[in-house]
Amino acid sequence: MDIQKKLNVLVVEDSVTSYKAIVSVLQNFGFSIFSERAEWKAEFEQLIADEKWDIVISDFYLPDFDGRYVITRVKEVNPDLPVILVTEFLPEEAGSEFLNLGASEFLPKSSIIKLPFVVNRELEAYRLKVSQKKAWDMLVHGEELLTRSQRISHLGHFEVIFPEKNTLWSLELYRILGFDFGEIPLMEKVWSLLDEPEHDHIKVVWEELLKDNHSKEMIVTLNTKLGRKKVNLWLEAERFDDFRYRIFGTIHDISDVSELEHSIQVNEQLFKGIFNNSSQAIFLLDLQGHVIRMNRNAVLSFERDETDIQGLELIRSVFSNSDEESIKKLTYGMKLSLKNQSFEVFVRYSLSDGREKYFDCDFYPLTDPSGKIIYIVLEAKDITEKIVLERAYAQSQKLEALGTFAGGIAHDFNNLLTPMMAYVSYLNSEWSKNDTDESIKKSLPAIEGISKSLDRAKNLIQQILTYSKIDNSVSKQLDLREQLLQVLQEVRVVSSNQIVLSTDLGNEPAFVNADPIQIFQILSNLYENAVFALQENPDPKITISLSKVSYEKSELLHVGFMKNTEYWKLGFADNGSGIAPEIIEKIFDPFFTTKGGKGTGLGLPIIYGIMVKMGGTILVNSSLGVGTEFDLYFPAWRTMF
CATH class of the missing domain: 3.30.450.20 (PAS domain)
Structure with a gap:
C-alpha cells in the first residue's frame, strides 16, 4: 500500500450508519483507513488529544455539543489539522461561517460521494503545510544553533564585500571585540586592537587576499576593553567576478582554551611524574x-x-x-x-x-x-624478595634448630650404638667357633642383618654430626676448579661405566673461600642423587659446568639476599627421572627423601646449609622425564693471598 494513501481519521458522528458510510466511501477511493468514532464530547476531548490524526470529519448536530465546538477545539490543539463538516439540515450559506471558524470544507451528507476528493485535496495541503513548517522551524532552529554555538565556542565571524566595503559582524564578534552592538562594523576597528608588528603583518596578508583567492590562518593578540585576548584569525577570499569579491573570516577567542591547555599540560606532567615514578x-x-x-x-x-x-x-x-x-x-x-x-x-x-x-x-x-x-x-x-627472604629465613631457622637438636642427641645415640656393635662383633666371633650347631647356623643371618643395620645407623649418626658441625668448618681460599678436578677423578674410578660424565670447567682458576671437605661433601651428595635418578635411564648422562657470572646479569638478581657482585656458578645436571613440581620445594627439608629406605634425607639439606653459610645459594630446576639441574653459586674471590 502506498504510504500516501494511509489515513488516520477521527470521525465525530452520533450515527453509526453515517460513520460506516464515511469510512466505506474513503476505502473505496483507495485509502487505507484507521479511524475512531466520537459521539460524546468527553470521547472527542480524549481522542483529539492524540497527535496521530491526519484529518477530522464531523457532523454539526451532536448529542452534547456541535460542529462549532469541534472546529474551535481542533484549531486550538492543531491549527493546521483539516476539519471537514459533513451534515444535513443546514443552509449552505451557513458554510461561510464554518469556513471562517477554520473548517476546510462543508459538505451535505447527500454529496458524500465528493468526500474522498475533498479529503485527498486537504490531506495534500495539510502535508505541504507540515513540510513547510518543519523546513521553517529547521531554518530558525539552525540560525539559533549557529548563534548559540558561536557564543558557547567564543567564535565570531565577519564578511566584507568589495568594492562597496559593506561589512557584517556576527553578534558574538561584537562580544569578543568588546564593542557595543550599535557600533558600526569596520575592519579598521579590529586591526586597531592589534599590537603594531601584528598590525603591519595583517596589512600585508589583507593585500595578498585581495589579489588572489586563498585562505590564511594565524594566531594574534587583541587589546580589547575586556583585556588582552589571544584569538585564532582565519581569512578566506572569494571572487564573484572581475569587479566584485568578498573576504570572509572568523575570530576564535582561545584565551580560555590556552589557559586550559596549559593547565591540562601541567596536570598531565604531574600525572606522568606520579604515575611513572x-x-x-x-x-x-x-x-x-x-x-x-x-x-x-x-x-x-x-x-x-x-x-x-x-x-x-x-x-x-x-x-x-x-x-x-x-x-x-x-x-x-x-x-x-x-x-x-x-x-x-x-x-x-x-x-x-x-x-x-x-x-x-x-x-x-x-x-x-x-x-x-x-x-x-x-x-x-x-614482594618476591620478601617471600624469598622469609622462606630462606624459615629454612635457616629449621636447619639451625635441627642442627642444635642433632648435635645434642647424636653423641648419646652413638654411645648406645657402640656397645651394641661390640656385642654383635662378640657374637659373630663366638658363634663362628661352633658353626656346626644347627641352631647357631640359623641365627647367623639374623646377626648379620643386625650388624648391617647398625652400620647404617652409624653412617646416619655420622651425617647428623656432620650436619651439626657446618658452622665449625675451617674455610680457606682455594681453587674451586682444581677441587672439582680432584673429586671428579675419584668419582670416575668408582662410577659405573654406563654413565657418561661430561664436564666444561674452563681454564680460569675459580678462587673461593671454602672448606675442601665440604666441597667434597657437596659433589658426592649431588653425584649420589644423580646416580639414583639415572637408574632406569638407558642413556644416563651427567653434565658438570663451571662459569663466572655477574649478580646483575644472572637469575640471582631475583633471589634478593645475595651480597657479592660476582659468583662462580657450578652447574650439575642429569637426564634422569626429574622431580615432581609438588615436592620440589621440600627437597631441602631435613629427612625428606624420595629414595625410600635407601636415603637419609640429609644430603641436600647439608648442601643447602654449606652454601648459605658460605654466602652463596643453590637453585634447582627440574622436569619429570627430562632431568634435574642444580646451580650452585659460590662467592668469587679475585686473588689468592
Missing part, C-alpha cells in the same frame, strides 16, 4: 579489564612491553601463566572494583623464562565527579 607497578584498565596504560615500574616488574599488551585483557594476557588460584582471585577483585569496592589479593606471577614472582595486588575504581566508575586501577607491589 611510583614505587608500585600500576595498570590503568577500562571497565572490561583491558590495559590502557602501565607505568615504568610495571614494565620492569612484569618484564612486558607496554606496546605488547596495550588493549589486551589484563588477566588473560599478563597473568595467563599464573596458577588457577591467582587467576580466580584477580577475576574476583576485578568484579568487586566494578561494584565500587577495593580488593587486595596476593598472586603468583610466572615470567616467560619460568621464574616466579610474587605480588601484593590492590584493585580499586576511579570515578568521575558524579561517582560514575570510569577506570579500574591495579596496583601491584613486588
